[in-house]
Amino acid sequence: MRVLFATVSENAHLYNLVPTAWAARAAGHEVRVASHPAGVESIVQAGLPAVAVGADHHLYEVLAQYAGTATKEENTSVDPYTLPDEALTWEFLQGYYGAMVHVAYGLLNDPMVDDLVEFAREWQPDLVIWDTVTYAGPVAAQIVGAAHGRLLWGPDVWSPMRDKFLKLQDERPEAERYDPMKAWLEPILQRHGGTFDESLIAGQFTLHHQPSSLRRTDTHTVDHGVQFVPYNGPAELPEWLRKERPTRPRVCLTLGKTLELADDDSSLVSMLIEAVDGLDIEVVATLSETQRAALGTVPENVRLVDYTALHLLLPTCAGIISHGGGTTLVTAMRYAVPQLIVPQTGMGECLYAATRLQESGAGLYELANEANVASLREKLTRLVTEASFKEAADGLRREILAEASPAELVPVLEKLAAEYQRS
Numbered sequence: 001m002r003v004l005f006a007t008v009s010e011n012a013h014l015y016n017l018v019p020t021a022w023a024a025r026a027a028g029h030e031v032r033v034a035s036h037p038a039g040v041e042s043i044v045q046a047g048l049p050a051v052a053v054g055a056d057h058h059l060y061e062v063l064a065q066y067a068g069t070a071t072k073e074e075n076t077s078v079d080p081y082t083l084p085d086e087a088l089t090w091e092f093l094q095g096y097y098g099a100m101v102h103v104a105y106g107l108l109n110d111p112m113v114d115d116l117v118e119f120a121r122e123w124q125p126d127l128v129i130w131d132t133v134t135y136a137g138p139v140a141a142q143i144v145g146a147a148h149g150r151l152l153w154g155p156d157v158w159s160p161m162r163d164k165f166l167k168l169q170d171e172r173p174e175a176e177r178y179d180p181m182k183a184w185l186e187p188i189l190q191r192h193g194g195t196f197d198e199s200l201i202a203g204q205f206t207l208h209h210q211p212s213s214l215r216r217t218d219t220h221t222v223d224h225g226v227q228f229v230p231y232n233g234p235a236e237l238p239e240w241l242r243k244e245r246p247t248r249p250r251v252c253l254t255l256g257k258t259l260e261l262a263d264d265d266s267s268l269v270s271m272l273i274e275a276v277d278g279l280d281i282e283v284v285a286t287l288s289e290t291q292r293a294a295l296g297t298v299p300e301n302v303r304l305v306d307y308t309a310l311h312l313l314l315p316t317c318a319g320i321i322s323h324g325g326g327t328t329l330v331t332a333m334r335y336a337v338p339q340l341i342v343p344q345t346g347m348g349e350c351l352y353a354a355t356r357l358q359e360s361g362a363g364l365y366e367l368a369n370e371a372n373v374a375s376l377r378e379k380l381t382r383l384v385t386e387a388s389f390k391e392a393a394d395g396l397r398r399e400i401l402a403e404a405s406p407a408e409l410v411p412v413l414e415k416l417a418a419e420y421q422r423s
Contacts, residue, residue, distance in 0.1 A: 001414060005020075006137030007131040022406070029410070036054060037054075039052075053136075093165045143194050155216055212403075225404065281318075320338075
């Protein structure tokens with residue numbers, strides 16, 4: 001079987017696919033991983049065959065133009081994944097899809113989609129596994145008749161919202177049924193001889209890394225769980241991490257790289273450092289050189305380090321403070337680490353995932369633009385001292401380990417490819 005993995009050139013998105021790609025390769029299947037040219041180096045470092053398609057995207061250059069321009073109300077109020085059902089009106093969802101096509105989906109996919117279709121025609125994959133926002137993947141799959149499915153790291157916030165949109169669309173007069181997603185994808189498909197259908201947005205099937213109790217149940221999708229096995233890129237175990245055992249609760253602080261590329265997050269980093277000052281904990285802050293340089297004097301209980309693979313660091317931790325990015329969130333779950341999530345403006349499903357985690361009892365959250373030092377200190381102290389958070393985190397870990405491993409998933413993928421592949 002030939003399996004094509006398609007992803008945008010963002011390491012967090014690629015890293016989520018790597019264990020499954022390696023499982024398919026180790027089982028004897030031919031594997032290719034396609035991405036923008038900027039993603040090739042990371043694919044090769046993961047030991048997988050890379051295919052550069054199209055040109056690089058310029059998402060962060062565009063986002064940087066709007067950095068700091070949103071009002072406080074805009075920063076605070078609109079997160080479509082956490083809004084009550086009655087707030088998801090026809091006008092709101094049309095605007096949401098229109099904005100996402102313009103600001104994210106189009107910028108990420110348009111530079112690569114035509115070349116990905118060309119490669120798929122050359123290589124003729126049987127199966128395409130695509131990252132959540134890499135809609136070029138299902139387009140290429142449809143054109144060549146390959147089976148295809150999404151691999152999600154977080155809750156499926158997209159399918160229920162799409163179902164709501166389609167229900168509202170059916171209630172509108174024919175002349176008013178404008179769908180920004182269809183309007184974007186249909187011309188791409190037409191120039192390659194394809195036709196639009198809903199599987200291009202939700203996949204013919206969906207693979208989940210989230211624990212089963214945190215997944216959405218209000219979807220119509222064909223779902224399969226797969227055990228999350230963390231891959232954080234090339235990693236070396238630091239000597240201090242190998243030899244120094246924590247003498248007090250160790251807490252990891254990481255904010256990922258996405259927001260730093262799109263905006264200035266130095267004020268949030270400074271606030272978090274101030275919040276941990278004087279607490280009876282050891283903080284390991286894995287920050288970029290830019291983030292470290294923006295700090296002044298660092299408290300004695302804070303160790304500043306460069307990038308450190310979370311799957312090496314988190315087994316030694318009693319807690320983690322993060323932005324709630326998909327792979328960070330589920331890696332902490334894998335190692336049963338209670339979490340304090342500080343979702344930031346524009347980080348999509350992070351707030352929804354944070355609310356679900358808090359409901360599970362395995363973490364707490366506070367909106368970044370509403371956070372203050374006292375509240376963050378109180379929440380972090382609770383995380384590392386109250387046993388209930390660790391007990392709930394242990395439960396999520398058990399759920400993850402109960403799922404089929406990537407190796408055990410391969411026979412399932414073989415059956416799905418046979419079921420959905422078009423001759």
